[in-house]
Amino acid sequence: QSLTDPASLAQCFVKATADTPMMAAKHKAGPYKIAFSNSLYGNNWRTEMLNIASAYVKQPDVAQHISSFKIFNSGNDVSQQISQIRSMILSGYDAIVVDAASPTGLDSVINQAVKQGIVVVAFDNTVGTLKAINVNEDQTEMGRQWAQFLVKQVPANKTILMVRGLAGATVDNDQVDGAKSVFKDHPDLKLVEVYGGWDVGTNQKVTADALATHHDIGGVWGTEGATGALQAILQVHAPLVPMTGESDNGFMMLATENKIPATVIGQSPALVAVAIRAAIATLSGQSLPQSANVPLTALTTDEMKPDVDYFPKLPGSFVTNISIPQCGVHIPVTDVVK
Amino acid sequence: MPDAVLRAENLTKRYGGITALEDVSLSLAAGEVLALLGANGAGKSTLVKLLSGNILPDGGSIAIGGEGRHLTSPRMAFEAGVATVHQELSLFGSLTVAQNVLIGREERGRFGHIREDASLRRTEALLAEIGVPDIAADARVGTLSLAQRQLVEIAKAMSFDPRVLILDEPTSALGLTDVHRLLTVVRGLRAKGRAIIFISHRMEEIEDIADSVTILRSGRKVGAFPRHSFTRERALELMLGETQQQLHAVPPPPAPPDSTPPILQVADLRLDGRLNGVSFDLRPGEVLGLAGLEGQGQKDMLFALFGLFRRGLRGDVIIRGQARRASRPLQAIAAGLAFIPDDRKNMGGFMFLPIAHNVTITILNRLRRFLFLDSRQEKAVVSALIRQLAIKCSSADAPLGSLSGGNQQKVIAAKWLAFERDIYLFCDPTRGVDAGARETIYATIRDLAAAGKGIILYSTDMVEFPILCSRVLVFRGGKIAGAVSGAEINEESILALSFRDTGTVAA
Amino acid sequence: MSKMRDRLGEHIGPLCCAIGVIAVVALYAAYQPAILSAFGIASLANASVTLALAALGQTVVLMTGALDLSIGSEISLVNCFAATFMGDGTTSIVLVVIASLLIGVLAGAINGVVVAYGRVAPLIATFCTSFVYAGISLTLRPQPGGSIPDSFANLLTGNWGLLPFSAVLLLLAVLVIWLPVFRSRLGRFILAYGDNPDSAFASGIPVRRVGMAAYMLAGLFAAIAGLFLAAETTSGDPSIGNVYTLNSLAAAVLGGVALTGGRGSMIGPILGAILLSIILNVLSVVGISAFWQDFIEGGILILVLGLAGIRLLRAQSWTSLLGRSQS
Amino acid sequence: MSATTDLQPGRSGPRLSAAVRRGALPWLILAVVYALCVIASADFLTWHTIRLQLIQAAFIGLVAIGETLAILIGHIDLSIPWTITLTGIFATNLYAAHPHEWVAFGAAIGIGVAVGLVNMLGVYVLRVNSLIWTLSINLMLQGLTLIYTNAAAPTTVVPPAAKFLALGMVGEIPMAAVLWAVCAVIVIGALRFTPFGRAVYAIGSNELVALVSGIRLGRVYAAVFITSGVMAALVGLLLSGYSSQAYLGMGDDYLLPPVAAVVIGGSRLAGGEGGYGGSIAGAMTVILLEAMLITLNVSQGEREIVFGAILLALAFLFLGRSRR
């Protein structure tokens, strides 16, 4: 079966580092009882992600492995999430999929779960404990690829505006570390960093502020919410410069419309499906890297196709990369937008 | 005077541009009751606040027991032996009597924990000592009547076992019996050698209790004499700065003829246990007094008429022939009623807002031109009323809270005079008001009556009934125990009715 | 008779919460009987204790008629500090615990100085200091991490038979801090000051020191909460406390504490905190979608507040009705 | 908290009349903060930069209209963030389905009025503390928005009028600022010169006295909370126009900054004193402070410390002091 086929698993789950150990669990006969402990909810990415989770487990080839699937939401409250996971341990789930409220805070409860023979897969906001399988997209690599795109496009001696995400978040630090590993080889480029909070409005505001004080901006290194940065540029009629961003529908629409050289790579909400797949594969006896990365797909402006890569009829806040073909995850857009 | 317990010299206090007190000196011996007299805003309370460490003087000195003191907080004053009952009560409604009385000086156990039982017993002993054993030491102060709270406040001051006790208008909220009780307590304290400063606007009380009298006017000391050389006329002259025309000489407004149809009819009004079937009529031009001992339903009667009870009121209120029983003030106002409350702080005025805005709050719609307020007309209305009631203020834009108590009371009256109504409910309108302002308010009531308004007057000061009312209803137990009218209105007849059932008539 | 009704009225908040807690736990147990096991009870207790501690701290400040919007940041601060500096040795643990408590008290003292001596309105003062404390946590630990020794973690989060250690911690906090304070003059002063600040001043109560003390106590409770979170998560996180600021207010109000000051108990906020904490859990267990959670949580709050309001509406006179919300 | 303040000493403070202090100091604070901005970056001298800040300030300022009124009657409105988000998403969705401007604006006003009425119900009729009631309503609105967006994702179709109001220019002046100025004149006029204004101050000073004086409390409460709801809803539309989309969480920055703007603007949190004039300066101060800190390019932690400390210093030095 394709879900647990070792070759296709190897294609999807790439070791994060060369020395990442492989992990296996005791084989169990399916179908499995799986719980999903989600933290934050209420932004677009999470909403799509929750819809994808519900849709994915209903796809026939997945459904056959699953006897019950339940979503728990704790909000951004670590204590709450710990107690929910404890209650999952009590309920005898076979696997727990986690999008964590804290990268370190859940470690001890996850260790407890693993000790009870439960397979734990964390994705997106992953966890520190080595007992859980972490599935993510390589944020450092993402930041690096964005930066590589920019250093090719931006003339020397210009300023690059880095519209970062949320201060203190691991993802933010990883992305910026990756970018800086590229920029440090280009000392002629000046860097200005602002925090856009991964939010369109905040991006727009901080970009507008930065544009007002820096007039030699030659490129914008943006992440989630870069739609706002682009809008700020359009709004103040600043020169259109090369940009990067995540797979926001709005960003892609504006970039294609204004023919702005841009590249998008995005944290996919379908990671949840990949994580569920990892749980099923592990339970059925396959071994996976303890920390796995899903291959990235970058799209540049000239490659973006309407209604395939982006959706002119959908809201700008829609996160477009709802499928991860390398992992066999295909989610129809109608399952995500109801 | 080597035996002075308290000696204040050249005390001065300024508030911004206003000099509230200037160069005032006084001294007080053990076993002496010093009465402080003065019109509203003369600076009595300011002096009290200085002596009790609530405010700091801008000049002058205070010595207690011969020792110079710089009182920077109330606590220092307590420690120096000065306890004060302020004009505005300072109690905690959600604490019990005992917890209030002993606040900060509770009986404590080995671990510093409060011993509630011992505190309760100490409070009970204190209450018994000052002669009010009927107040339960474990009752919540929020449930007590105003008079009872006043007595609790005195117990609280007494619990310090002070050398000097200051009472700032302790009787203004009390009915006759409670006043007598309080004066007895004061006499007892004097006998024990306490020095007492006593403030009141009621001359009878001063004559009754004072050993010496000090008179303030506009922040200055204008006279001091021993009891035996004190006369009312002299005091009034010094207080008010002009020879007063003969007070009380004006007869009460005549009763309207019986044929006049009543403007207000109350029939069998009831409110769970507080009003037990009250019926009466009020005619235009009549001043109807509500008398009786404290808490017999007179005040509830006024509150009920003005719609301050939201539920539970039964019976009929008929105004100009229409049923107008109100369950909210707006309905009462629409029916033509005005209400001048006694509790000016909580019900009377907006302390932070300008005097002018206080006065015109009831007539905003009249002052409106299209959408906006006509400020010229507003100014005219306000300054006319300030003049009419002789309100002492620096300007109409000053906040109400910066006026002395009596002047605040006048502003509240002004607010309803601006808004002409048919029936005026006066609830102890002269509480804490000086003799001059009192005359102004009396004159105002008479004028209203002459203009054909119906007036109901509740007062704790029995002197007011004979000089203002053509008829007085005496309340007892939420019912009308009887009525007196015309020349029969006097303290004796009212008290007789107040006490009729028990047959005892207090002095 | 009416006295009894008065008493009942006073305890209506805690009473409603208690009934709510029982109902919610019963619902939980119906869906998942294992919750009544030792492990399950410890889960419930651990999930509620942080909020209960935060709510106790908030209640002390509410009783003075003020409020503390910095409780969450104080929790984060202590949490980050402990996770950064706590080593494996017993001495290190003891020293860091003491230092953490002192940091909480100090943060509270700063709030107290600003409010009581600086005369800045509590809402705005603690709003500002919350930024300062959050900034310090973020500087201390730009990203979550650090470590907490297992011995300390187990000490606070384990269980002894059916008795969770977290519940013992809460009990200790009540016995060692709350009860002594509210059996002493300080507690009386706090209530008196909240009831009527002007009277308190005129009665010779050291009003500023009382205001300070209330915030310091709040800081102390927040510090204990921060330490407990550190033990529970064995790490420090600069944003971990954020949820507790408003939830502590909600828990206190649910528990019948008046925001106008002068009234409040300890049992009410604790019950309110337990109710708020496990309700979310139960919603998930019962299978209610995430999208409905906020709505239902808000709805419950509004229902409880509204019910209390309807009780008030039966007030007989306007003076008591408007007097109450005034103060 | 009523009038016995004269019992307490020790409030010497600057020897300025209260009115002058409340009226002028917010602008002084603004001037100081602006000077700091200019020191941080000379770009703050350009009209271009100022214009950008002005647009941001207009959003806070418009929301602060309702907040000022709520604070003047002695309450607070913390239901603004999700009123903004719900309106942004719901009204643009509706507009996408029925592309008439009045549909979007009508829906926004409808939501604003509804939220205002619910707030009035809790705060006035049920007499629940406004802080906790409006916060709970905010939570419910958040839930409502999530439930709604799960069923219908937000669109990118934004009414042009909203875009114009948020981004358009009248000559060199942003349309948002013009709208703000118009609303400000109306509010200041209403507060100073109409019976409604008097009633607002009266209720904030002492509700019982207002009742006894025949003020229609319910109407004033309704007007205040409905204004607040409608202004929040309007800003929700404007923000959608500004970002060309409505999205979840778009109102999150509008919980406490409007309150800060009102307090820096010199209104007393307990009600009865202050006005909207100061809130204008307050809104600009809050926005400039944020912009300045962004310009300084310091770490997030340090920025939060500095922001909190400066705001505290402003509150401490001049205004927002409690009467206690």
Ligand SMILES: Nc1ncnc2c1ncn2[C@@H]1O[C@H](COP(=O)(O)OP(=O)(O)OP(=O)(O)O)[C@@H](O)[C@H]1O
């Ligand atoms: N806090 C204050 N601010 C400004 N002026 C004040 C303040 N307190 C008192 N005053 C002024 O000081 C003067 C003296 O007031 P005080 O309260 O001492 O009068 P009083 O003699 O006690 O009057 P009453 O008989 O009405 O109580 C008054 O003119 C009053 O307006």
Ligand SMILES: Nc1ncnc2c1ncn2[C@@H]1O[C@H](COP(=O)(O)OP(=O)(O)OP(=O)(O)O)[C@@H](O)[C@H]1O
């Ligand atoms: N509520 C208040 N309003 C006005 N002034 C006050 C108030 N509270 C305190 N003060 C002023 O502060 C002084 C000291 O007050 P208090 O005794 O309450 O504080 P404290 O903590 O003992 O201060 P300290 O540490 O200086 O001894 C008082 O004398 C008074 O001048």
Ligand SMILES: [Mg+2]
């Ligand atoms: Mg006085």
Ligand SMILES: [Mg+2]
């Ligand atoms: Mg002291």
